[in-house]
Amino acid sequence: MNVETKPPRQKEGRKAREARILLAAEKVFAEAGFGGATMQLIADMADLPKASLHYYFPTKESLYRQVVEKIFHIWLRAADVFDSASGPAEGIAAYIDAKMELSRAYPAGSKVWASEVLHGAPVIQDYLETTLADWTEGRMKVIQAWIDEGRMTPVNPRHLLYMLWATTQHYADFSHQIETLNGGTPLSEADWAEAKRSVKQIILTGIGLEPPQP
Amino acid sequence: MNVETKPPRQKEGRKAREARILLAAEKVFAEAGFGGATMQLIADMADLPKASLHYYFPTKESLYRQVVEKIFHIWLRAADVFDSASGPAEGIAAYIDAKMELSRAYPAGSKVWASEVLHGAPVIQDYLETTLADWTEGRMKVIQAWIDEGRMTPVNPRHLLYMLWATTQHYADFSHQIETLNGGTPLSEADWAEAKRSVKQIILTGIGLEPPQP
DNA sequence: CCACAACCTGACCAATCGGTCAAGAAAAAT
DNA sequence: ATTTTTCTTGACCGATTGGTCAGGTTGTGG
Structure with missing residues (x-):
């Protein structure tokens, strides 16, 4: 009772x-x-x-929604490394590493998210407008602060974030194309390490920072 | 008769x-x-x-196939600017500009292509293995030659290409997310100019080149 | 042992889908 | 003018889909 x-x-x-x-x-x-x-x-x-x-x-849609929400929260949590960093070089390098690892560990989830946004985000539009918008604004301010303190080259924080998202997610969303161009075989451990190193090298150098030495 | x-x-x-x-x-x-x-x-x-x-x-599939093939050929043609360049700075800058313009002019087509690859390229797998693989290998050699001649910082040509693709296509494929983060309005002429400038600045600087002065 | 609630699923249904086709309209060829 | 070819489309069809539901099983508290 x-x-x-x-x-x-x-x-x-x-x-x-x-x-x-x-x-x-x-x-x-x-x-x-x-x-x-x-x-x-x-x-x-x-x-x-x-x-x-x-x-x-x-319903099919409720199942789909839960799949998308699950990924979204994994994504957000990975972004925490951005905050716990002491400066731009460590923060952005850690963020790149974290997002590349996500692309590797959750390729299916990343594709679902990409597909959802691609088709106009019919299901998670509210998340984009609230949670994601808030998160983005916060990180833009962090980057702008780094710039104002002279700790990195002045760049547009918004487009830097877009570049980080685009590049790291590319390895999950376009994994099929990448595998085909890799001779039809999945990326090896060494391939992933080289990918992460290359991305960090170009982007960090691109904003006036020293890429981490392996 | x-x-x-x-x-x-x-x-x-x-x-x-x-x-x-x-x-x-x-x-x-x-x-x-x-x-x-x-x-x-x-x-x-x-x-x-x-x-x-x-x-x-x-059939639906034949219609779909023609849509995808049309986009693919537009994409390939845009890549010609890569070859007619006199050096890495002009070539890569022109390629970024061209692909950004494509993202702006053909957002729907870009999304169809992304969606196709995302889901394992069931229809255009042969294009990936032949035409795209050839194109990629050729451009990698061009980039490697520039590196060998000391005209740009040594970077992995493959991952540089992936970054160029990812970043430029992001503005088409994720346009809905970008618009939402832009206050719900499409990018203005000035926004697009700023986007192109930012992308060129970070990537060209990232490989040891001077971004073009506006 | 019983009663009750949660869990499970084979069989079924209305709706929608890609695709077909016959019958005609329009245009070209003769 | 007449035949032939191309074009056009309303009506239709089998197959598949998301979703329902009655009836059964299992586990739990009394």
């Missing part, structure tokens, strides 16, 4: 199952896009009957 | 109509993706009955 009591049940099993569905959905949405993905495909990849999907996620 | 005779007919009308369909399809595919686009939507935007679409383009 007590409404406060939380019956543990197999809550564990539930969360795990939801996570498995979200993971399968992330892959399918990344490969086929929202319109091309089908609940049946996601169900097959999660090894569940289709009706079970609708038990945990009432 | 003569097979050689080319009846002019309203050939003009036919090509024009095909072009109108391709333009409508480009927009719809860009907004909804291949899976989300419907022949009915494209027909409505082209102001034609759906059955007429199937007269000019037998």
Whole structure:
């Protein structure tokens, strides 16, 4: 009778199952896009009957939304390294490393996000206007402060941020093209290291900073 | 009877109509993706009955393929400025300008291309392996030659190219996000000029070259 | 043991999709 | 003028889709 009591049940099993569905959905949405993905495909990849999907996620759109939101929050959290830095060189280098690692670890999620924005952000428009806009403004001020203190070359902070986003996400979003140009094989550990080094070298040098020595 | 005779007919009308369909399809595919686009939507935007679409383009996929191929060739042609340059500074600056102008002039086409690659290039995989691979290898050699001649800082030519692609296409592919962060309004003429200037400044400085003075 | 709630799913449905086709209209060729 | 070819489209079709639901199973508290 007590409404406060939380019956543990197999809550564990539930969360795990939801996570498995979200993971399968992330892959399918990344490969086929929202319109091309089908609940049946996601169900097959999660090894569940289709009706079970609708038990945990009432509609295709609600499932999609949760996939996108999950990625968005991973993205935001990675951006924390920007703040905990002591200066522009360390901050931007750490941000590049973090975002490159995300591109490597969550290629499907990155593609879902890119696809969503590409098609006009019909589902997460509110996030762009609130959370992302706030975050962007904050980092622009940090960069501008660094410039004002003479710690880096004066550049437009907004376009510097765009360049950081574009370049790092490119390795996830266009991974298929990159792999094809790499002879059809995925990037090796050394390839990724070289990619990160190259990106940091050009961008940091580009804003008057010393790239970290390997 | 003569097979050689080319009846002019309203050939003009036919090509024009095909072009109108391709333009409508480009927009719809860009907004909804291949899976989300419907022949009915494209027909409505082209102001034609759906059955007429199937007269000019037998299947949805053939229409999509032509849209993608059209963009690809525009992209390749823009890359010519790379060759006609006398040196790295002019060549790369001209390439950045050209690709930024393409992002501005053909945002829908760029999005279709990005969406195609994003989802594993199911339709234009052969182009990636042949034409694009050849083009990339050629430009890498040009850049390497500039480096060997001491005309620019040694950087990995492959990752420099990726950065050029990523940054310039970002302004088309993520235009919705950029507009949202721009207060919900499209970039002005001045905004585009500032974007091009910023990109050239950071990248050219990043590889040891002098950015062009405005 | 029972009752109740949460969980699960095979079978089903209305809606929508890409694509077809017959029948005609318009234009060219004869 | 008449045949032939090209063009046009309303009506239609099988297949697939997202979503529903009744009925069953499982687990839990009393």
